[in-house]
Amino acid sequence: MVQSRVLSGVQPTGALHLGNWLGAIRNWVELQHDHDTFFCVVDLHAITVPHDPHRLAEDTLSTAALYLACGIDPKCSTVFVQSHVQAHAELCWLLNCVTPLNWVERMIQFKEKAVKQGDNVSVGLLDYPVLMAADILLYDADLVPVGEDQKQHLELARDIAQQRINARFGSDDAPVLKVPKPLILKEGARVMSLTDGRSKMSKSDPNEGSRIALLDAPELITKKIKRAKTDPQMGLEFDNPERPETENLLGLYAILSGKGRQAAAEECAEMGWGKFKPLLAEAAVTALEPIQTRYRELIQDRAELNRVLVDGRDRANAVAEATVARVRSSLGFLGTP
Ligand code: AMP
Numbered sequence: 001m002v003q004s005r006v007l008s009g010v011q012p013t014g015a016l017h018l019g020n021w022l023g024a025i026r027n028w029v030e031l032q033h034d035h036d037t038f039f040c041v042v043d044l045h046a047i048t049v050p051h052d053p054h055r056l057a058e059d060t061l062s063t064a065a066l067y068l069a070c071g072i073d074p075k076c077s078t079v080f081v082q083s084h085v086q087a088h089a090e091l092c093w094l095l096n097c098v099t100p101l102n103w104v105e106r107m108i109q110f111k112e113k114a115v116k117q118g119d120n121v122s123v124g125l126l127d128y129p130v131l132m133a134a135d136i137l138l139y140d141a142d143l144v145p146v147g148e149d150q151k152q153h154l155e156l157a158r159d160i161a162q163q164r165i166n167a168r169f170g171s172d173d174a175p176v177l178k179v180p181k182p183l184i185l186k187e188g189a190r191v192m193s194l195t196d197g198r199s200k201m202s203k204s205d206p207n208e209g210s211r212i213a214l215l216d217a218p219e220l221i222t223k224k225i226k227r228a229k230t231d232p233q234m235g236l237e238f239d240n241p242e243r244p245e246t247e248n249l250l251g252l253y254a255i256l257s258g259k260g261r262q263a264a265a266e267e268c269a270e271m272g273w274g275k276f277k278p279l280l281a282e283a284a285v286t287a288l289e290p291i292q293t294r295y296r297e298l299i300q301d302r303a304e305l306n307r308v309l310v311d312g313r314d315r316a317n318a319v320a321e322a323t324v325a326r327v328r329s330s331l332g333f334l335g336t337p
């Protein structure tokens with residue numbers, strides 16, 4: 001039986017946090033045993049906002065190591081770096097030329113990031129979702145596991161594939177591109193900031209205390225949780241729109257302790273914050289410990305990491321080259337004689 005194809009990626013910008021893990025990477029690990037999985041470190045996306053050239057390579061390697069530390073197995077999954085596969089940039093260009101400007105201008109993430117950049121918004125930032133569409137469409141992906149925040153980008157990728165490529169350049173029985181579906185698992189899809197339960201945990205929040213990085217030391221995790229914003233009410237509960245911080249912290253406890261929502265809600269129904277926070281801190285430290293240990297081993301073995309990435313690049317290249325050749329030909333380009 002042909003397994004369905006999965007593709008996803010994370011940018012190598014700043015330290016990966018609980019949101020990246022619970023919203024995305026954790027789900028990849030589950031999928032890799034019964035799907036054909038491709039996971040890339042999207043370094044071309046990382047330069048859509050000003051970046052430090054002295055850090056890009058190191059951050060790319062460290063993100064790849066974190067994928068593996070979180071349980072991505074290179075024997076089951078293709079792990080690679082986006083910029084190592086030229087077809088991403090090429091397909092992005094081809095898609096750019098058929099994507100209406102107003103489709104990208106209305107992307108929420110673009111508007112949010114553009115505000116932060118002030119006068120310094122690059123064309124690349126506007127183009128970010130088209131590059132992401134190229135990432136996905138190159139691999140004929142059936143499913144794209146991401147957090148809730150990426151849903152709009154996924155819809156754009158679907159629209160480009162369906163309306164702008166297949167409808168114009170393909171036929172019903174021979175579509176040029178596979179139209180992907182998002183896979184957004186409810187639990188963990190939106191991990192919120194520790195300092196504001198109404199905004200998502202993000203790498204770009206200037207306040208370090210707003211997020212727990214996967215490589216934070218146990219004492220730092222405990223300190224951040226101790227300082228996390230709460231509300232004056234006793235007892236923790238789900239589904240009270242007046243208490244977004246409670247929703248977030250109890251939700252994290254449910255996942256990180258492995259107890260699930262119902263058991264966590266029952267356990268904490270009468271609990272005060274003074275008792276709850278150390279419990280949550282312990283659950284977080286315990287959940288992250290095996291990832292941190294494995295990461296330290298991996299990052300010391302550069303040769304092995306490089307081998308994984310070279311192998312991943314070759315496998316990714318084979319699939320991506322075939323797709324981009326198909327698109328070139330359907331758009332009518334002169335093939336190399
Ligand atoms: P990024 O950090 O923007 O490169 O995001 C990488 C992946 O993590 C994407 O699938 C996001 O949807 C997911 N993600 C990022 N932040 C969060 C969050 N706060 N909650 C859940 N998922 C997230």
Ligand code: TRP
Nearest residue numbers: 007008009010011042132135136
């Ligand atoms: N835009 C995604 C994010 O910030 C990262 C990304 C780039 C991605 N290309 C992708 C995710 C392809 C899934 C598939 O989270």
